Amino acid sequence: MSKVTLEDISRMVRSDPKVMKFLTYLIEEHVSRIIPRFDHVHGARYPDVEKLFPKESPTLIQQFLTKLANMGILIPIVHDKVIVCPFCGSYDINTHYCCPLCETYNIVRTILIEHILCGYIGTYEEFRRGDRLVCPRCKRQLFKPNADYRALGTFFKCENCGYRFDEPVIVHACRRCGKNFTYKEAIYTAIYAYDVNSEMKEELAKGLLLTTALKSILENEGFRVEAPAKVEGSSGTIHEFDIGARYYYGKDKSLFLVVEVVASEDEIDDRPVVRLFAKCYDTRPDVAILIAIPSLSDHARALCKLYKIMSIEASSIGGSIKKFQDLIRKIKESTSQRA
Ligand SMILES: [Zn+2]
Ligand SMILES: [Zn+2]
Ligand SMILES: [Zn+2]
Incomplete structure (x- = not known):
């Protein structure tokens, strides 16, 4: 699996606000696996996720989890396999053991018993007299298994036609549409549990931590903060920044x-700088800050200078928070000197 970056995650979150709520839940509740519960109407239900989105139907929740699995946030694990009606799609299925001859499901399983002394062989029912076993031929009572009598094996007997057989025919019956079908026609489908992609969780926890930390630094310094922030440019286009603060x-x-955060495994090239510059050109913030983890390429750093974008480079989240705090204080000082 490819590395999930903070950038990927923020893109996913932007595509659907529900994703952010879900991810926050995963981190805060330390969830590592989403466990399904089987339901005859919907198949898989996910009670914990349903609690999180009480207005969503179980079907929508299933679709949401599938989407997260496609994004790489969740990893599907086969939790169970269930039989589904091929005619109407119902999960409410009964299974019958049937007589191979007359196909009725009114069959009984019984044990064949031999009375060792007289050699009589009959079914358990023939021997049973209340709570005793009595040979129907010689009328002697049987006490000890393997001494008085022995069990010859299990078989089935049809109560309808009397046929005796070893293996019944298995037939499924749909409780919704009433149709019968065999294993050859049945839909045999998986019920999934979902594991949380641990790598993603790590990145996400860092991302949430960073944004939360940056937000609270700004708020402590008296800024009004929006994260993410939507800002309309002079062109009429709405631009989004990780953080906007006034x-x-x-x-x-x-x-x-405005603040943007980029994180990568390697040195960050000039693309996020150019993107941020384009947005700033249209929206004209007083200050634009780019936080780059772990570092910027020489060219990207030079571009920041040219575009008057303040950059923070730090190998760790903690380091970037510290530098951000210092920078915000400096910006505030120079602002109050101007006032
Ligand atoms: Zn029969
Ligand atoms: Zn006997
Ligand atoms: Zn059906």
């Missing part, structure tokens, strides 16, 4: 600041 000072002045 600081009010003086009489009616304010400073608007």
Whole structure:
């Protein structure tokens, strides 16, 4: 499986606000596996996820989990296999053991017993007299298995036609549409549990931690914060930033600041810098900050300077938080000097 980056995750989250809620739940509740519960109407139900989205139908929840599996956030695990009606799709299936001759399901399983002394062979029912076993031929009572009598084996007897046989025919009956079908026609489908992709969880936990930390730093410094922030540009286009924050000072002045976070395994190239510059060109924030984990390429760093984007490079989340704190204080100081 390829590495899931913070960038991938933020893209997924943007595609569906429900994803963020779900991911936060996974992290905060330390969930590592989503366990299904079987239901005759819907097949797989996921009670914990249903609790999280009480307005969603079980079918929508199934589709949501499939989507997350396609994104690589969840890994499907076959939890069970169940029989589904090939005619109507119902999970409410009864299974019958049937007589091979007359096909009725009114059959009984019985044991064949031999009375060792007289050699009589008959069914258990023929020998049974209340709670005793009595030979129907010689009328002697049987006490000890393997001394008085022995069990010759199990077989089935049809109560309808009297036929005796070793193996019944297995027939499924749908409780919804009433039709019968065999294993050859049945739909045999998987019920999935889902494991949380641990690599993703790690990245996500870091991502949430970082955004939460940056947000609270800004709020502590008196900023009004939105994360993510939607900002309309002069072109009319709505641009999204990881964080948007406004600081009010003086009489009616304010400073608007945007933050973007990029994380990668390797050095970060100039693409996120160019993207951020394009958005800033349209939205004109007072300050744009790019947090790059672990570092920027020389060219990307030079571009930041050219575009007047402040950059923070740090090998760790903790390091970037510290540098961000210092930078925000510096920005505030120079702002109040201007006021
Ligand atoms: Zn029969
Ligand atoms: Zn006997
Ligand atoms: Zn059916």
